[in-house]
Amino acid sequence: xxxxxxxxxxxxxxxxPVLAQPAPGYRNFTASVYxxxxxxxxxxxxxxxxxxxxxxxxxxxxxxxxxxxxxDRQLVDEATLNQAIAYFKGxxxxxxxxxxxxxxxxxxxxxxxYSNSDDRAWVKKIVEFTAAHFDELILDDFFFTSCxxxxxxxxxxxxxxxxxxxxxxRDASRELIIGPAKxxxxxxxxxxxxxxxxxxxQGLGFNLYDGPRDFDGIYTGTETRNAxxxxxxxxxxxxxxxxxxxxxxxxxxxxxxWVDTAAGNPLDRYAxxxxxxxxxxxPEMTLFDFRxxxxxxxxxxxxxxxxPNNSFDYDAMKSSYKGAATWxxxxxxxxxxxxxxxxxxxxxxxxxxxxxxxxxxxDFLHSFxxxxxxxxxxxxxxxxxxxxxxxxxxxxxxxxxAKKIExxxxxxxxxxxxxxxxxxxxxxxxxxxxxxxxxxxSALVQDFLAGGFGPPLHIEQPMLIPQIEYLTxxxxxxxxxxxGPNGWPLLHxxxxxxxxxxxxxIPDNFADLYRLPQPALTLIRxxxxxxxxxxxxxxxxxxxxxxxxxxxxVESFRDEPVEVKLVSNRKPTSAVDVQSKQALPSSTIPASxxxxxxxxxxxxxxxLTVPAHSWRVIRLQ
Numbered sequence: 001x002x003x004x005x006x007x008x009x010x011x012x013x014x015x016x017p018v019l020a021q022p023a024p025g026y027r028n029f030t031a032s033v034y035x036x037x038x039x040x041x042x043x044x045x046x047x048x049x050x051x052x053x054x055x056x057x058x059x060x061x062x063x064x065x066x067x068x069x070x071x072d073r074q075l076v077d078e079a080t081l082n083q084a085i086a087y088f089k090g091x092x093x094x095x096x097x098x099x100x101x102x103x104x105x106x107x108x109x110x111x112x113x114y115s116n117s118d119d120r121a122w123v124k125k126i127v128e129f130t131a132a133h134f135d136e137l138i139l140d141d142f143f144f145t146s147c148x149x150x151x152x153x154x155x156x157x158x159x160x161x162x163x164x165x166x167x168x169x170r171d172a173s174r175e176l177i178i179g180p181a182k183x184x185x186x187x188x189x190x191x192x193x194x195x196x197x198x199x200x201x202q203g204l205g206f207n208l209y210d211g212p213r214d215f216d217g218i219y220t221g222t223e224t225r226n227a228x229x230x231x232x233x234x235x236x237x238x239x240x241x242x243x244x245x246x247x248x249x250x251x252x253x254x255x256x257x258w259v260d261t262a263a264g265n266p267l268d269r270y271a272x273x274x275x276x277x278x279x280x281x282x283p284e285m286t287l288f289d290f291r292x293x294x295x296x297x298x299x300x301x302x303x304x305x306x307x308p309n310n311s312f313d314y315d316a317m318k319s320s321y322k323g324a325a326t327w328x329x330x331x332x333x334x335x336x337x338x339x340x341x342x343x344x345x346x347x348x349x350x351x352x353x354x355x356x357x358x359x360x361x362x363d364f365l366h367s368f369x370x371x372x373x374x375x376x377x378x379x380x381x382x383x384x385x386x387x388x389x390x391x392x393x394x395x396x397x398x399x400x401x402a403k404k405i406e407x408x409x410x411x412x413x414x415x416x417x418x419x420x421x422x423x424x425x426x427x428x429x430x431x432x433x434x435x436x437x438x439x440x441x442s443a444l445v446q447d448f449l450a451g452g453f454g455p456p457l458h459i460e461q462p463m464l465i466p467q468i469e470y471l472t473x474x475x476x477x478x479x480x481x482x483x484g485p486n487g488w489p490l491l492h493x494x495x496x497x498x499x500x501x502x503x504x505x506i507p508d509n510f511a512d513l514y515r516l517p518q519p520a521l522t523l524i525r526x527x528x529x530x531x532x533x534x535x536x537x538x539x540x541x542x543x544x545x546x547x548x549x550x551x552x553x554v555e556s557f558r559d560e561p562v563e564v565k566l567v568s569n570r571k572p573t574s575a576v577d578v579q580s581k582q583a584l585p586s587s588t589i590p591a592s593x594x595x596x597x598x599x600x601x602x603x604x605x606x607x608l609t610v611p612a613h614s615w616r617v618i619r620l621q
Contacts, residue, residue: 026336028278033056033293034258034288034289035290040069058328059323059326061335069129069133070126070130072105073102075126081133097131101142105142114147127180128181128184131185137181139191140193143177145165169207170214189216193218194220194246218255220257221242222238223260223288224269235364235368236269236276239257248378248379249380261327293327296324341617348546349377351390353392356394356397356398361393366378371513372525372542373538373543382398382404384404387413387530388529389414391421405430417504418504418505419465419466419506423466439466442464443483444462444483445464446461449487450479450522450523452478463512468505475494476493504528521539521540522536530569538565550621553618561611563608565605572604578617578618584608
């Protein structure tokens, strides 16, 4: 009897399913891979799926995979989808669904017409099919509409496209996506991934006010690619600032960042996008996509990676991997490097900015400011809790912004406005605080004064700036722009009660900010960063990220090593490199001020060198 019972137990154990072991991952985030419909459909071939996954997983520690069910009016067959789900769950991965709502992506991202009954029925069918197979689904970039069919024109009537599309897509999200998905699977988490062009979302129906509240979660497109060779011309820092902005839309519901390999040459650009996403404290890093990670590294890309000043050493990376190197190799290498330091960083903090959710004006300027070393913390509501608030032209969408500016300064705080906002508010809007105005004239300048006196600082090529006029001795130039014997304020200071209103003049070409002389940039940083623990003394194209636990990241986007100083607004005893554990050499900056320049107490500066296209993590002690 005992023997028979033992044999029965062994038989039962042998027939139980083998529980998948969790996939090995990174300590501080989850690495995910998004898989398009086309590659999911190809997974009908189990051998191809196995071989492809072996290639990717040998180079990246993937913990989650998104399997897309639809793209370009093509819906994956159920048997193939079930086979892929079972395979990846067997590998210990979390498996989620994905949907791309395009009719034809190659045709300028042709989208559905959400007033069309046939299109609406198809979208609902896709969602219901996907929700039946997953407990989480994410919408790729394309839940917007650019449709201007005759039917859509008739449905719009006399409304602006922006107003019409905002309501149309808000209703579609509730009626065609969230509602149907929850009805099929009450447990499902429905996530919308927002792409990188948030300044223009409202014009095509992406709703940053209702969307984050309606969906269970949001996701951030942090891909910036190459500013020169791609049409959007997004600045590298944008990958950090957009994640922080979206995190503030609905705190705790921003699921991660998303980067592709497009326009990633030089290859530093790909790695920088991954790093910036994670420095913004994204809990998940999605690599788009399965196909791209299988693409081989070309010879010209290898050469770029081995350039003398490059922060990567392709041969060193390749030596740790014996197979055929693909794009998964730089992804895995970059993620491995940053995982070593992320746990040292607290919550990101910065200069509080305000952008109403459906506003435009000085588009993406916050990312340009981040490239000159100003840590940005962009928010959808006026940051009344911040000691310093930065307002660009988009803040003019708030009809009460002039009153909010005065009230905030009266509390003893600082407000920094750009020349674009000053012009948008119009003459007299801020007269309660200071009488100054944007003249509508421009000046071509090539020389600058930082601090009011001294020999001019010269740059090689001139830049065009707007001219601002003010009343002498009522307010003061901190940084001046000079053309011949004439000049205009580049950074202007007006005190009001115990607070200050600063005006930052923005060049017509925002990227000209990077060319400003280092002393001028440093004075701008010092003025705007008064409520932060440190500021940078560095040339342009060097960024600073600040955290609430006395750690900072200095990241350089320059093509050569750069000497940088971290100047302390407090009195730490030392500054230590987190990786090397070495203390940074320090020096003293004497107190300064007078003749219109504000008094500045003695400060301590810490010197460091940052390699080309690389970063250093520093702890202030």
